Amino acid sequence: MRILVCVKRVPLTGGKMVLTADEQAIETRHLGFTISPHEECGVEEAVRLVEQHGGEVTVLTLGPPEAEEQVRETLAIGADRGIVLADGGEEWDAQATAAAIVATIEAEQAAGGDFDLIVFGNESADSGNYQVGIRVAHALGRPVVTGLKGLAVDGGQASCEQEVGGGRDVFRVPLPAVVTVLEGINLPRYPSVPAKLRARQKPIETRTPERPEPRLEKLRLVVPPGQGKQAEILGQGPEAAPAVVDVMRELGVA
Amino acid sequence: MAVLVLVEQEADDLSRQAIAFAGTLGEPEAFLVGGADVALPVQRAHVAEGLGAYAPGAWATALSEVIDRVQPSAVVAAGTERGNEVLAHVAARRGLPFAANCIAVDGDTVTRVRWGGSLLEEARIHSPLPLLSVAPHAVPAAEGAGSPEVETFTPALGDADLLVQVAEHVDEVSAGVSLAEAKVVISGGRGVGSADGFGILEELAALLDAAVGCSRVVTSAGWRPHTDQVGQTGTKVSPDLYIACGISGATQHIAGCKGAKKILAINSDAEAPILASADYAVIGDLTEIVPAITAELRKARTP
Ligand SMILES: Cc1cc2nc3c(=O)[nH]c(=O)nc-3n(C[C@H](O)[C@H](O)[C@H](O)COP(=O)(O)OP(=O)(O)OC[C@H]3O[C@@H](n4cnc5c(N)ncnc54)[C@H](O)[C@@H]3O)c2cc1C
Numbered sequence: 251m252r253i254l255v256c257v258k259r260v261p262l263t264g265g266k267m268v269l270t271a272d273e274q275a276i277e278t279r280h281l282g283f284t285i286s287p288h289e290e291c292g293v294e295e296a297v298r299l300v301e302q303h304g305g306e307v308t309v310l311t312l313g314p315p316e317a318e319e320q321v322r323e324t325l326a327i328g329a330d331r332g333i334v335l336a337d338g339g340e341e342w343d344a345q346a347t348a349a350a351i352v353a354t355i356e357a358e359q360a361a362g363g364d365f366d367l368i369v370f371g372n373e374s375a376d377s378g379n380y381q382v383g384i385r386v387a388h389a390l391g392r393p394v395v396t397g398l399k400g401l402a403v404d405g406g407q408a409s410c411e412q413e414v415g416g417g418r419d420v421f422r423v424p425l426p427a428v429v430t431v432l433e434g435i436n437l438p439r440y441p442s443v444p445a446k447l448r449a450r451q452k453p454i455e456t457r458t459p460e461r462p463e464p465r466l467e468k469l470r471l472v473v474p475p476g477q478g479k480q481a482e483i484l485g486q487g488p489e490a491a492p493a494v495v496d497v498m499r500e501l502g503v504a
Numbered sequence: 505m506a507v508l509v510l511v512e513q514e515a516d517d518l519s520r521q522a523i524a525f526a527g528t529l530g531e532p533e534a535f536l537v538g539g540a541d542v543a544l545p546v547q548r549a550h551v552a553e554g555l556g557a558y559a560p561g562a563w564a565t566a567l568s569e570v571i572d573r574v575q576p577s578a579v580v581a582a583g584t585e586r587g588n589e590v591l592a593h594v595a596a597r598r599g600l601p602f603a604a605n606c607i608a609v610d611g612d613t614v615t616r617v618r619w620g621g622s623l624l625e626e627a628r629i630h631s632p633l634p635l636l637s638v639a640p641h642a643v644p645a646a647e648g649a650g651s652p653e654v655e656t657f658t659p660a661l662g663d664a665d666l667l668v669q670v671a672e673h674v675d676e677v678s679a680g681v682s683l684a685e686a687k688v689v690i691s692g693g694r695g696v697g698s699a700d701g702f703g704i705l706e707e708l709a710a711l712l713d714a715a716v717g718c719s720r721v722v723t724s725a726g727w728r729p730h731t732d733q734v735g736q737t738g739t740k741v742s743p744d745l746y747i748a749c750g751i752s753g754a755t756q757h758i759a760g761c762k763g764a765k766k767i768l769a770i771n772s773d774a775e776a777p778i779l780a781s782a783d784y785a786v787i788g789d790l791t792e793i794v795p796a797i798t799a800e801l802r803k804a805r806t807p
């Protein structure tokens with residue numbers, strides 16, 4: 251099986267959101283970076299499928315050159331190769347992102363390497379557009395099942411499970427297919443030291459697509475109200491228990 | 505001008521919020537799938553028959569037919585899994601932008617949620633037909649039964665529309681109080697220290713009829729299942745009281761519990777970021793504080 255997983259580099263924001271002065275981005279000078287937990291689970295799922303059925307996992311990201319770090323981390327989980335699409339230092343909207351991913355897949359196909367399965371996060375951690383996977387599937391004319399909490403592949407068919415109120419909905423689709431996954435579909439492994447060393451040797455190529463004008467154009471970011479409360483300190487240590495119970499009574503929960 | 509609203513039977517309240525949101529843009533008309541209750545506060549209801557079990561492609565085809573017929577000025581859905589999914593399909597087919605999880609709209613400018621609600625974005629949507637989903641609880645629901653004019657139709661579905669369709673539903677009965685519905689949620693983070701460390705949280709929870717939740721560090725460590733995780737990529741909770749034990753208060757965790765009426769933080773660090781999101785705090789070691797609260801409650805309850 252050949253599987254493609256799409257991941258997006260995002261800042262690991264801590265206890266509060268701090269914006270740059272121009273309100274166009276999160277201030278990242280003191281932050282680390284990561285990918286969405288959904289995408290991390292997507293990589294783990296792809297690696298498990300290849301461990302089971304044989305094949306290769308490719309990881310693709312559209313981002314700054316530094317996004318190579320995040321791709322390298324997925325190679326340590328067990329992916330085989332990476333592709334970085336340089337974003338030119340600008341944010342791409344969901345339509346443009348999907349188009350760049352589709353063009354890359356078509357170039358891979360032309361070079362003789364199609365993908366049986368293309369894996370996305372259900373939504374990106376930062377912009378949460380809930381659509382890139384669906385747009386890619388549509389452009390390629392492939393079925394897409396979203397929000398998976400379970401996936402099994404057998405004989406050219408994918409059995410996909412969604413968690414819904416009171417149980418699970420099951421979808422069965424033929425491959426090649428597109429899926430979007432949620433955290434909880436698996437528990438990703440911690441990469442071992444040898445796996446991290448091996449990841450250093452794996453290939454990552456960079457390509458530079460052209461950015462079209464955004465059709466959902468970010469004007470500015472705003473920190474919502476509510477950040478920056480000051481908790482009332484009920485006390486220190488176990489002696490605060492009576493005060494806590496008083497609060498519970500006031501709220502009508504005790 | 506008509507604004508078309510995708511109404512989901514299973515998400516009545518959120519769909520009614522979408523109707524209210526659409527009302528700020530024009531005259532809401534509902535799109536529903538046969539079998540759904542049409543008693544909605546709208547002018548007209550377009551009911552698609554013959555769709556069977558949920559199939560996003562079929563819903564998108566049916567909705568698209570109504571768009572062609574009604575020529576609305578915008579299409580709105582609740583920001584649910586299905587609402588976002590169906591609008592994304594319509595957007596892909598028509599080559600249009602789609603703004604997910606909006607909280608407000610003013611002309612061609614939307615305010616939408618990022619980072620699960622920890623950040624907002626103002627964006628301009630360049631489109632002849634804005635496709636918008638509405639973030640949960642951004643606006644109050646449109647009330648009332650209403651008696652819209654009902655137009656029933658049977659969409660012309662292609663094979664591809666039914667390639668992805670619910671084939672089977674497996675029932676699962678979950679034990680205990682549901683995290684999403686509990687009046688009190690007691691969550692533990694890294695500070696709980698181990699899977700066994702949750703014993704004292706369980707004990708307090710049993711007294712309060714509370715659900716036990718956790719942070720992502722806890723699920724990543726395998727101490728609790730992901731179904732217990734509260735946050736941006738876990739469950740969103742809205743209890744009367746949320747008790748965060750040994751949780752630092754990362755924005756992605758707060759995204760899941762800020763719907764709580766009150767938050768109580770129990771943390772050994774008086775500088776922990778959670779104190780800026782909490783209403784009350786107790787500073788100290790949770791392994792001493794949590795059992796002390798349990799004991800105090802028991803004492804108060806013995807006559
Ligand atoms: C895109 C994305 C999505 C995410 N989604 C989620 C999500 O859904 N849910 C989620 O929780 N996280 C999520 N995270 C992770 C999040 O950023 C944090 O890493 C995580 O919430 C931290 O968990 P924690 O508070 O348990 O651990 P820590 O940050 O390590 O905090 C532990 C806290 O425990 C306190 N403590 C330690 N010992 C004691 C003691 N004995 N008594 C009292 N207090 C003690 C410490 O002072 C500290 O404040 C996400 C991250 C990303 C990037």
Ligand SMILES: Nc1ncnc2c1ncn2[C@@H]1O[C@H](COP(=O)(O)O)[C@@H](O)[C@H]1O
Binds near residue numbers: 288347377379383
């Ligand atoms: N810049 C990007 N690079 C690679 N994949 C992306 C990018 N943006 C979004 N995706 C993928 O599309 C999914 C859904 O994103 P979105 O539609 O923005 O919520 C993400 O979880 C990723 O799998």
